[in-house]
Every structure is written in C-alpha cells, then in structure tokens.
Amino acid sequence: MVSTPKAPKAPDPTQTAAAQTATNVDTAIANAGLSHTNQYTPDGSLEYKISGHTTMTDQNGKTYQLPTYSAYQTYSPENQAIYDQTQQTQLGLSKLANDQTQKVSGILGTNVDLSAGNVDKYVNDHWQSGFNNPWDRDQASLDQSLADKGISMGSAAYDNAMRDFSTRKQAASDQYLGDMYSNAQNSILTERNQPLNEISALMSGSQVNQPNYVNSPTTQLPTVDQAGLINENYNQQMAGYNQQVSQKNAAMGGLFGLGGSLLGGWAMSDRRLKRNIHQIGATASGLPVYEYEYAWGGGRQVGFMADEVAAIAPHAVAEGPGGFMMVSYAGVL
Structure with missing residues (x-):
C-alpha cells in the first residue's frame, strides 16, 4: 500500500494573534520614529529624543517595551536673548502689580457709595463752584446795571428784575446738576476701578508665552498582515x-x-x-x-x-x- 501523506497542522489562533500583535507593535514603533522629524530653522530648533519606555502586556501575557519621546525646542542665540529680556520685563511688571495689590487691598472691602447725598457732595466738591462763579458775576453786573438806571434796592422794579434772574439761575442750576449727576457717578466708579485696572494691565504684560510647535510630516508604514x-x-x-x-x-x-x-x-x-x-x-x-x-x-x-x-x-x-x-x-x- 502507498503510505498516506500527513496533513499539515492548522495554525494556533493564539500564536497567530501574538505574531500579528508583535508585527503591529514593531510597525507602530517604526512609524513613530519616522514621524519624529527634527527641525532646524534660523529662529531655533525642535528635536525629538527617546526619554523612556512604556510597558505594554498583550492578552497572552507577552510584554513589549514601547519607547516614549520628548520634544525639545531650542531658540537661536538671538531669540534666546530676546526671550530672557522679555521674561525679566514681565517678571518686573508682575512684582509691580503685586505691590499695587497690597496698596489697594482694602478697596474691594469698601462698598461703592452712589447714594444721592454722596453724588451731590461730589458735584459740590468738584463742579459747583464752576457753576456759581459765572452766575455771581452776572448778578453783580445786574446790580450795577439797575443802579445805573436809578432803580434802587427794595423797589418793585428791582424785585422783579431779581426774581427773573433767580428763575433763570434756578433753571440753569437744575440743568447743570442733572448733567453733572451722571458725570459724578462715572467719576466715582472710575476712581474706584482705576487702581484695579492698572493692576490688570500690569498682569496682562506678565503672561508667559507658550512655545509654538510645528507639525511634523507624518510617514506611515503599512502593517504586515502576519495573520493572513x-x-x-x-x-x-x-x-x-x-x-x-x-x-x-x-x-x-x-x-x-x-x-x-x-x-x-x-x-x-x-x-x-x-x-x-x-x-x-x-x-x-x-x-x-x-x-x-x-x-x-x-x-x-x-x-x-x-x-x-x-x-x-x-x-x-x-x-x-x-x-x-x-x-x-x-x-x-
């Protein structure tokens, strides 16, 4: 009798999967290395280096060591000097802002007083004299004009002229105080906020600039179909x-x-x-x-x-x- 050929052994699914996983890992490591392209420009350089390894274990218990990369950005000597100087300036502004904060630390603990009495007082303290002075000069001029016309104080004509003058002055005062009331409110708020705005401006100049990374070209190797x-x-x-x-x-x-x-x-x-x-x-x-x-x-x-x-x-x-x-x-x- 002719001897019977021996049939080939079917692939072990676990071993096949392990072989495919190993191929995938090797391809991933190769792709990572190809994608990390070092760049050198007149303004600086960007370099990738292996800084450690990550351990991965598959479902079969096999362990793989995957390299981890770190990116290192270096300025040109000129840009580095500019960066150092800018950092010094920003640090100084930050310290100045901190000093100002200590000085105005009590501001936020005090309520803003926009009551009618306080606003009126602000108008009187800052702008009332600007209204009264010209009207005082106008009244003196009116007195002199009446006297020149022979109209004596206490006469009916004198009283009528003073009454008309007082009416005009009161109307002008009401209009003036209405306009100044809104100005007084804004001025009170400005005085309250000005130190805080100065601190905010100082702090905005002390922010650390984050480095900008460029996109590296990506090269992908196809994964070998080991299982296939x-x-x-x-x-x-x-x-x-x-x-x-x-x-x-x-x-x-x-x-x-x-x-x-x-x-x-x-x-x-x-x-x-x-x-x-x-x-x-x-x-x-x-x-x-x-x-x-x-x-x-x-x-x-x-x-x-x-x-x-x-x-x-x-x-x-x-x-x-x-x-x-x-x-x-x-x-x-």
Missing part, C-alpha cells in the same frame, strides 16, 4: 497535502488496476524498459512507488521496479521474455 500570511501558508500546505492525497489515490488505483488486468497479476517491471521515472510514494513496507513511461510508449504508468521488489519479495519476481524481469503485483500487494 500564516493562514495563506497553511492553505498552501493544505493544497500540497490534497495533491499528495490525489496522487496516492491515483497510485493505488493504478496498482490495483494493473494487478487485476494482467494475466496472473504479472507485468513487465524491469527498470531497463522504463523512462522518465519519478517516485511518487511508497508502500507501508517501504517499497517505492513510481510514475514512468515504457520505452515503447503507452502513456504514464504507475508501479514498482523489479530489482527493488526482488529485495523485499523475491517470490513476486520472475524472468520474462528477453531476460527482462516481471513483477507479480498480486504477490506484492
């Missing part, structure tokens, strides 16, 4: 196995067919009568099985070599016409 390659290799092995099984079945059919078709199961099997000989298998006892053609033609045949059969089963070998050896396939099989 393993499965494809298995499929190819299975195809070879199936082909061997087909050849084995053909050899078995040829042997049994030949043994049954010849008289007594004898066939000319002398090696000297055959050409294009190729071994395609072996029997369970180790006897090689060949595919070949006879010297006189007739297509491809399957069978033994008489000299090899004689070494294992001499009773199945006999001398035929012309001194060529024959084999009893029935005796061998």
Whole structure:
C-alpha cells in the first residue's frame, strides 16, 4: 500500500494573534520614529529624543517595551536673548502689580457709595463752584446795571428784575446738576476701578508665552498582515497535502488496476524498459512507488521496479521474455 501523506497542522489562533500583535507593535514603533522629524530653522530648533519606555502586556501575557519621546525646542542665540529680556520685563511688571495689590487691598472691602447725598457732595466738591462763579458775576453786573438806571434796592422794579434772574439761575442750576449727576457717578466708579485696572494691565504684560510647535510630516508604514500570511501558508500546505492525497489515490488505483488486468497479476517491471521515472510514494513496507513511461510508449504508468521488489519479495519476481524481469503485483500487494 502507498503510505498516506500527513496533513499539515492548522495554525494556533493564539500564536497567530501574538505574531500579528508583535508585527503591529514593531510597525507602530517604526512609524513613530519616522514621524519624529527634527527641525532646524534660523529662529531655533525642535528635536525629538527617546526619554523612556512604556510597558505594554498583550492578552497572552507577552510584554513589549514601547519607547516614549520628548520634544525639545531650542531658540537661536538671538531669540534666546530676546526671550530672557522679555521674561525679566514681565517678571518686573508682575512684582509691580503685586505691590499695587497690597496698596489697594482694602478697596474691594469698601462698598461703592452712589447714594444721592454722596453724588451731590461730589458735584459740590468738584463742579459747583464752576457753576456759581459765572452766575455771581452776572448778578453783580445786574446790580450795577439797575443802579445805573436809578432803580434802587427794595423797589418793585428791582424785585422783579431779581426774581427773573433767580428763575433763570434756578433753571440753569437744575440743568447743570442733572448733567453733572451722571458725570459724578462715572467719576466715582472710575476712581474706584482705576487702581484695579492698572493692576490688570500690569498682569496682562506678565503672561508667559507658550512655545509654538510645528507639525511634523507624518510617514506611515503599512502593517504586515502576519495573520493572513500564516493562514495563506497553511492553505498552501493544505493544497500540497490534497495533491499528495490525489496522487496516492491515483497510485493505488493504478496498482490495483494493473494487478487485476494482467494475466496472473504479472507485468513487465524491469527498470531497463522504463523512462522518465519519478517516485511518487511508497508502500507501508517501504517499497517505492513510481510514475514512468515504457520505452515503447503507452502513456504514464504507475508501479514498482523489479530489482527493488526482488529485495523485499523475491517470490513476486520472475524472468520474462528477453531476460527482462516481471513483477507479480498480486504477490506484492
């Protein structure tokens, strides 16, 4: 009998997954290295360096060491000098703002007084004299004019003139105080907020500038389909196995067919009568099985070599016409 081929072992899913994971990790590390492009410009440089490693463990318990990168930005000497000077200036402004804060720390603890009495007092303290002075001069001028006309104080004409003057002055005072009331409110709030606005302005000049990073060009390597390659290799092995099984079945059919078709199961099997000989298998006892053609033609045949059969089963070998050896396939099989 022709020996049965051994089927290939199917891939282990766990090992296949582990192989794919390892390939993915290696590809990711390579892509990270390709993406971290060092940059050098007249204003400064940006460099990437491996600063450590991160440990990752997959579902099978295998551990991977993944490199971690740090980016280092360096200014040119000129830009570094500007940066240092700017930092000194900003630090000074920050200290000044802190000093001002100590001075006005009590402001926020005091309520803003916008009551009518306080606003009126503010108007009187700051602007009332500006209203009264011109009207005082106008009244003195009116007194002189009445006196020049012979209108004495206490007369009806004098009282009428003073009454008209007082009416005009009161109307102007009401209009003036209305306008100044709003100005007084704004001025009180300005005095309250001015120190705080100064501190805010100082602090806005002491903010630290964050460095701007440029986008590095990204290079991506495709991930090798390791699992697909393993499965494809298995499929190819299975195809070879199936082909061997087909050849084995053909050899078995040829042997049994030949043994049954010849008289007594004898066939000319002398090696000297055959050409294009190729071994395609072996029997369970180790006897090689060949595919070949006879010297006189007739297509491809399957069978033994008489000299090899004689070494294992001499009773199945006999001398035929012309001194060529024959084999009893029935005796061998």
